[in-house]
Amino acid sequence: MMPSTVSCSIDLQAEGKRIGHLRINKITNTAGWASTFIHLGCVVNGKGPTVLVLAGNHGDEYAGQLAALRLLQELQPEQVHGRVIIIPVLSPPASKANTRTWPSGANFNRAFPGRPDGPPHEQLADYLTRVLFPMADVVIDMHSGGRSSTFLPCSHMHVVDNPQQRKAMLEAMEAWCSDWHYLYIDVNGNGLLPVEAENQGKLVVTTELYGGGRVPVAVQDLAWNGLNNVLRHVGAMKGEVQTRASLGLPPAVIIDGRDPGNIVVSPEDGLFEVMLEPGDPVKAGQPVGRLWFMDKPSRAPELLCSPVDGVVVVTRAIPITEQGDCVFVVGTVIEREAIL
Numbered sequence: 001m002m003p004s005t006v007s008c009s010i011d012l013q014a015e016g017k018r019i020g021h022l023r024i025n026k027i028t029n030t031a032g033w034a035s036t037f038i039h040l041g042c043v044v045n046g047k048g049p050t051v052l053v054l055a056g057n058h059g060d061e062y063a064g065q066l067a068a069l070r071l072l073q074e075l076q077p078e079q080v081h082g083r084v085i086i087i088p089v090l091s092p093p094a095s096k097a098n099t100r101t102w103p104s105g106a107n108f109n110r111a112f113p114g115r116p117d118g119p120p121h122e123q124l125a126d127y128l129t130r131v132l133f134p135m136a137d138v139v140i141d142m143h144s145g146g147r148s149s150t151f152l153p154c155s156h157m158h159v160v161d162n163p164q165q166r167k168a169m170l171e172a173m174e175a176w177c178s179d180w181h182y183l184y185i186d187v188n189g190n191g192l193l194p195v196e197a198e199n200q201g202k203l204v205v206t207t208e209l210y211g212g213g214r215v216p217v218a219v220q221d222l223a224w225n226g227l228n229n230v231l232r233h234v235g236a237m238k239g240e241v242q243t244r245a246s247l248g249l250p251p252a253v254i255i256d257g258r259d260p261g262n263i264v265v266s267p268e269d270g271l272f273e274v275m276l277e278p279g280d281p282v283k284a285g286q287p288v289g290r291l292w293f294m295d296k297p298s299r300a301p302e303l304l305c306s307p308v309d310g311v312v313v314v315t316r317a318i319p320i321t322e323q324g325d326c327v328f329v330v331g332t333v334i335e336r337e338a339i340l
């Protein structure tokens with residue numbers, strides 16, 4: 001295969017701290033021979049694991065981008081064992097536009113493994129797949145519900161087949177010290193960044209940090225504290241590893257989100273009113289929200305009900321809803337032993 005088309009302005013092997021950028025070729029109507037810059041930082045101190053800290057995979061998911069920008073600025077070599085490579089905003093054109101996808105319409109989290117001769121987002125995916133992931137032991141990819149949905153603030157994971165990898169991912173997920181954890185499956189296509197990293201055998205840690213177009217203080221604290229503790233947990237950052245017990249917190253609740261039937265979409269166009277919030281318990285048949293009809297105000301609202309007994313995980317954050325839009329997701333509580 002042809003070599004990567006992406007260039008990196010800094011040495012990712014050298015001891016110390018460097019901040020630079022990746023360059024992807026770009027040609028626009030106002031600039032030929034141009035580049036898109038993907039900024040990154042690299043902090044290296046002796047032997048130890050390599051951790052790749054990623055955020056802004058989806059543009060409108062900002063809690064992780066803020067935490068990663070802060071880490072890039074604050075992390076110093078003397079705090080590190082090994083190497084931490086930080087890309088705070090993987091999809092700058094989408095982040096600047098406050099959109100999930102790139103302006104081209106491309107979903108970066110469906111672009112993997114990528115292609116060196118594809119469009120810019122696929123060239124970036126290819127660079128991650130063939131250059132950065134092979135260097136890494138741990139890949140952290142921070143997401144949120146984006147503008148369109150509010151997601152129970154949590155760290156989450158795929159239940160991968162390899163038992164050692166699964167156990168390591170479960171323990172790293174728990175090291176985020178969030179109140180909730182979530183087991184997810186891929187819906188709406190493949191080509192996810194975490195799947196490519198998992199297929200390369202990496203310890204992958206992912207999050208969903210609220211959403212709905214704002215980042216509450218508590219969510220930003222969770223993003224920052226969780227990220228730092230996971231870096232300590234995997235041995236890349238010095239300092240005492242915290243647990244929920246050491247913080248005086250009760251055990252986290254793990255939600256199983258692997259049944260696609262628990263992802264509920266709207267049967268028709270309307271205005272969605274939430275009746276429950278993420279984290280609320282719910283019974284099968286209980287309304288999670290209801291749909292109103294602006295062009296038929298005399299019509300009674302349509303109740304949209306949970307298919308199972310469980311917990312509300314996601315609710316739609318934008319009332320205006322089209323037929324087929326996801327309006328809520330519910331999950332069921334699972335014991336950690338059932339995952340191992």
Ligand SMILES: [Zn+2]
Pocket residue numbers: 057058061143144
């Ligand atoms: Zn996302």
